[in-house]
Amino acid sequence: MDRxxxxxxxxxxxxxxxxxxxIAVMTIFDVIGQYGMTTLVLIGINxxxxxxxxxxxxxxxxxxxxxxxxxxxGAYATAxxxxxxxxxxxFILSxxxxxxVSGVVALLVGIPTLRLRGDYLAIATLGVAExxxxxxxxxxxxxxxAGIFGIPNFVNWQVxxxxxxxxxxxxxxFVRSTTGQAIIAVRDNEIAAASLGINTTxxxxxxxxxxxxxxxxxxxxRASFIQSVSPQDYTFMQSITILIIxxxxxxxxxxxxVVTAIILGVxxxxxxxxxxxxxxxxxxxxIVVMIFRPKGLLGTSELSLKKLLFDTGxxxxxxxxxx
Amino acid sequence: xxxxLQQLLNGxxxxxxYALLALGYTMVYGIIKLINFAHGDVYxxxxxxxxxxxxxxxxxxxxxxxxxxxxxxxxxxxxxFVAYRPLxxxxxxxxxxxxxxxxxxxxxxxxxxxxxxxRAFPQAIxxxxxxxxxxxxxxxxxxxxxxxxxxxxxxxxxxxxxKMGRAMRAVSADQEAAILMGINVNRTISFTFxxxxxxxxxxxxxxxxxxxxxxxxxxxxxxxKAFVAxxxxxxxxxxxxALGGWLIGILETLTQAIGLSDYKDAVVYxxxxxxxxxxxxxxxxxNGREKV
Numbered sequence: 001m002d003r004x005x006x007x008x009x010x011x012x013x014x015x016x017x018x019x020x021x022x023i024a025v026m027t028i029f030d031v032i033g034q035y036g037m038t039t040l041v042l043i044g045i046n047x048x049x050x051x052x053x054x055x056x057x058x059x060x061x062x063x064x065x066x067x068x069x070x071x072x073x074g075a076y077a078t079a080x081x082x083x084x085x086x087x088x089x090x091f092i093l094s095x096x097x098x099x100x101v102s103g104v105v106a107l108l109v110g111i112p113t114l115r116l117r118g119d120y121l122a123i124a125t126l127g128v129a130e131x132x133x134x135x136x137x138x139x140x141x142x143x144x145x146a147g148i149f150g151i152p153n154f155v156n157w158q159v160x161x162x163x164x165x166x167x168x169x170x171x172x173x174f175v176r177s178t179t180g181q182a183i184i185a186v187r188d189n190e191i192a193a194a195s196l197g198i199n200t201t202x203x204x205x206x207x208x209x210x211x212x213x214x215x216x217x218x219x220x221x222r223a224s225f226i227q228s229v230s231p232q233d234y235t236f237m238q239s240i241t242i243l244i245i246x247x248x249x250x251x252x253x254x255x256x257x258v259v260t261a262i263i264l265g266v267x268x269x270x271x272x273x274x275x276x277x278x279x280x281x282x283x284x285x286x287i288v289v290m291i292f293r294p295k296g297l298l299g300t301s302e303l304s305l306k307k308l309l310f311d312t313g314x315x316x317x318x319x320x321x322x323x
Numbered sequence: 324x325x326x327x328l329q330q331l332l333n334g335x336x337x338x339x340x341y342a343l344l345a346l347g348y349t350m351v352y353g354i355i356k357l358i359n360f361a362h363g364d365v366y367x368x369x370x371x372x373x374x375x376x377x378x379x380x381x382x383x384x385x386x387x388x389x390x391x392x393x394x395x396x397x398x399x400x401x402x403x404f405v406a407y408r409p410l411x412x413x414x415x416x417x418x419x420x421x422x423x424x425x426x427x428x429x430x431x432x433x434x435x436x437x438x439x440x441x442r443a444f445p446q447a448i449x450x451x452x453x454x455x456x457x458x459x460x461x462x463x464x465x466x467x468x469x470x471x472x473x474x475x476x477x478x479x480x481x482x483x484x485x486k487m488g489r490a491m492r493a494v495s496a497d498q499e500a501a502i503l504m505g506i507n508v509n510r511t512i513s514f515t516f517x518x519x520x521x522x523x524x525x526x527x528x529x530x531x532x533x534x535x536x537x538x539x540x541x542x543x544x545x546x547x548k549a550f551v552a553x554x555x556x557x558x559x560x561x562x563x564x565a566l567g568g569w570l571i572g573i574l575e576t577l578t579q580a581i582g583l584s585d586y587k588d589a590v591v592y593x594x595x596x597x598x599x600x601x602x603x604x605x606x607x608x609x610n611g612r613e614k615v
Contacts (some may be wrong), residue, residue: 119358128592131592133591
């Protein structure tokens with residue numbers, strides 16, 4: 001395409017490389033320590049899950065409350081398969097199987113519930129997440145409430161960094177594709193979209209299935225990184241954690257999700273000492289943000305390099321010319 | 324045979340509490356199309372208020388029940404006023420998230436200020452077992468069914484016979500037309516939340532007395548099940564909520580009776596998916612045309 005587009009893509013790539021080098025330097029000189037490194041990896045994992053949820057909530061306008069259930073599917077797939085085949089091939093296979101199973105479950109739940117208007121998906125996904133958890137607790141192969149330990153670790157910060165970048169790039173481009181635009185059209189006005197010949201159910205289901213698959217990916221990576229899984233890790237609370245990232249960042253804003261995932265990950269470390277009060281604070285923040293900014297802090301707007309660097313004159317922010 | 328009858332009876336008792344909760348969901352959904360996620364937590368608050376009135380103020384059980392209902396009604400009105408009313412014109416998803424925030428706030432707030440441990444609910448009424456042939460039923464079980472039925476009859480009277488009830492039906496049928504007819508929509512919605520919360524609180528106090536313990540998260544699972552009950556009966560339809568509540572209660576008890584008690588919650592959620600697939604409007608629902 002034209003030179004602006006190339007420059008734009010290159011500057012994003014440059015930014016990603018710079019960030020990568022920054023983290024690498026921090027690791028070499030041991031600035032952030034082991035604990036900081038773990039936090040960084042967990043931020044990346046939450047980010048992948050949150051990008052998936054934002055596709056469902058922000059782009060297709062459907063409300064899913066079962067993200068933890070889909071993460072659990074991915075986590076247990078990795079726990080079982082990577083433990084049985086403890087090499088990189090087995091790990092990749094486990095991620096693929098986890099994502100596939102999760103996608104199929106999402107398809108089975110999505111088709112009946114997404115035909116309907118209204119908020120049935122919220123309750124149905126909540127129910128499905130609970131069903132998944134109950135099944136995991138009661139099956140022999142998943143070793144009940146105790147969970148599975150000693151899962152081989154194939155994940156380090158470089159892997160998470162790479163996968164996060166790929167996922168974000170794929171999802172952002174997906175949203176700009178014809179399918180992605182159809183999904184947004186359904187969100188903005190379902191009746192208008194249907195009258196233009198868009199199969200509204202189909203596009204809502206597509207967004208939901210992709211969201212569920214990304215959740216499973218995040219779950220699988222997490223299981224391998226922490227090297228253990230247990231049903232308590234994937235309760236309703238986990239769904240809420242991911243939801244908060246999406247809501248605060250801006251429902252429909254991918255860059256908002258990225259920024260919030262990082263800020264909340266760091267905040268979590270700081271607020272660790274507050275224990276239960278942290279949850280009270282999150283609850284109040286959730287209500288207050290909804291009352292004053294019903295679309296989340298960033299709304300649907302994106303932080304855009306294009307606006308910062310290549311202001312072509314159609315943008316209103318003049319200060320960006322100085323950047 | 325007698326054991327099946329006994330299980331059915333137990334199911335009806337549990338179902339009565341689900342029915343009380345489901346009524347609140349269905350009324351709120353009927354009037355502002357919101358799944359009130361905080362409803363299960365109002366039930367939890369009701370149980371705590373009952374605990375407070377009986378344990379600390381040493382009131383008679385029935386006075387405590389009525390007071391807990393009254394205070395919870397107030398809480399329901401405040402929740403609507405603070406967290407839902409400012410979002411009346413916002414996208415639906417914003418109100419849902421706000422409702423979730425309220426639910427989260429009540430659960431974690433109660434855990435933070437009053438501890439997350441289970442508390443023993445005072446035995447305000449001594450348990451007496453009655454035997455009818457091979458069936459046995461306690462006075463507390465009779466009390467639950469009796470209270471639930473009395474409250475449901477009361478609700479029917481309010482909705483069908485009073486001016487406020489007529490306003491509720493009008494707002495739920497067509498909000499804009501209701502405004503044109505001079506109905507104060509805000510007051511009607513507040514009233515709906517008050518009634519729904521009072522019924523939930525009654526359920527909470529009764530279940531506290533029945534199971535002998537309460538905790539800040541006790542509303543989560545019954546809340547979801549009651550919502551499933553409301554959908555099963557036909558969301559927005561008041562008799563449907565009662566029917567759905569009893570059906571879910573019976574189903575849950577029967578699942579336990581056939582030895583699948585580990586899966587009793589999963590069965591209820593499974594039912595939800597089946598209804599959405601087969602008849603999304605619920606058992607008593609009619610297919611209405613969607614308006615553009």
